[in-house]
Amino acid sequence: MEQKKVCSVPYEWHIGNANSVVQFMKIGLTNEAFRSYVPIIQGEVEQIVKKYPGFKGNKGSINVVDFMAELTIYTASHTLQGKDARDRFDSNMAKMYHDLDMGFSAVNFMLHWAPLPHNNARDRAQKAIANTYVDIIQKRRAEGPGENKSDIMWQLMQSSYKDGTPVPDKEIAHMMIALLMAGQHSSSSSSSWIALRLASRPDIMEELYQEQIEVLGPDLPDLQFEDLAKLTMHQNVLKEVLRIHTPIHSILRKVKTPMPVPGTKFVIPPTHNLLASPGCTSRDADYFPNPLMWDPHRWDAGSSGIVQTDYEEEKFDYGYGLISKGATSPYLPFGAGRHRCIGEQFANVQLITIMATLVRMFKFRNADGSKEVVPTDYASLFTRPVTPAMMEWERREKS
Secondary structure, three states, rough: OOOOOOEEEEEEHHHOOOOHHHHHHHOOOOHHHHHHHHHHHHHHHHHHHHOOOHOOEEEEEEHHHHHHHHHHHHHHHHHHHHHHHHHHOOOOHHHHHHHHHHHOOOOOOOOOOOOHHHHHHHHHHHHHHHHHHHHHHHHHHHOOOOOOOOOOHHHHHOOOOOOOOOOOHHHHHHHHHHHHHHHHHHHHHHHHHHHHHHHHHHHHHHHHHHHHHHHHHOOOOOOOOHHHHHOOOHHHHHHHHHHHHEEEEEEEEOOOOOEEEEOOEEEOOOOOEEEEOOOHHHOOOOOOOOOOOOOOOOOOHOOOOOOOOOOHHHHHEEOOOOOOOOOOOOOOOOOOOOOOOHHHHHHHHHHHHHHHHHHHHEEEOOOOOOOOOOOOOOOOOOOEEEEOOOOEEEEEEOO
């Protein structure tokens, strides 16, 4: 039987080994792991700022989308896959991950096999990145794990399938691609929107800076995992960015068995496809008054900016920690139910740490002083800003 493929990764891997991936990913998604990730992420932000051409001098302008694409590749690879994986990444690798990302378009739901230009670029990138991971895996097998004994790649290298077959290096490489895409492409878009929204509201950015001084102290010590929960305004900014700019704008599902539509005479037959847009309800005035206004303070305790519901009370453990089931929630940036994003907590750690580090280093603003942000690019399934997405920056004076 001819092997089916989805985005150049074997189809049977997606189906047969999904549960195994969840089990291995849990290793890298514990609070213990997050404690080690925060200083790594802060360090990566500080290092790229020193080297990035757009941050030369004390003030200037930058295309924030390109910058965040590169930054989130570095933070996700270093934390989830180890320093040896991180050391293989550069701006060219970030470009290849962008090519992979552009394979996630609505047309590819049906035509992933078609010889379209973006599909060809996707496949070239997949092969190059997979070969990079295979090189890293083979080097680890020869030299040992070093400091990477607890990361997901090393755990997979020691693992076998239920029949005792060791996981092949090529399949581990494919899993690493999927893992890094899960930790990078949506975070890249969300971190870009955070920066652009702060540039449109310098007053909010200053509130964040003052919150760090008040909560963490005027000397602004290095960030720790426990600090993130104390930065409530930072959390509010992230929630409001994810509300307005829901990371995935469209979710497609293929109907496998006849599906009656409740309350009607209609039955959706197999072979049909359904599309849902989880961002619709987060822009619904029934739940969020004045929904198109970006206002982080709507998440303040007691605020009238959110119509209170009881959906957050329902909790469930799908195998990676107790989370809100969220099935009836109007706010779904990470999905709901058993298909809720397993990387939700990692994304929060990554995005708030990036935000907090940039806030203590810079002031952002729009060149024209407006509160506008660039339009949304819907070409892929992720709500990325249209490029170039320029903003001005100025270094904060050291006290």
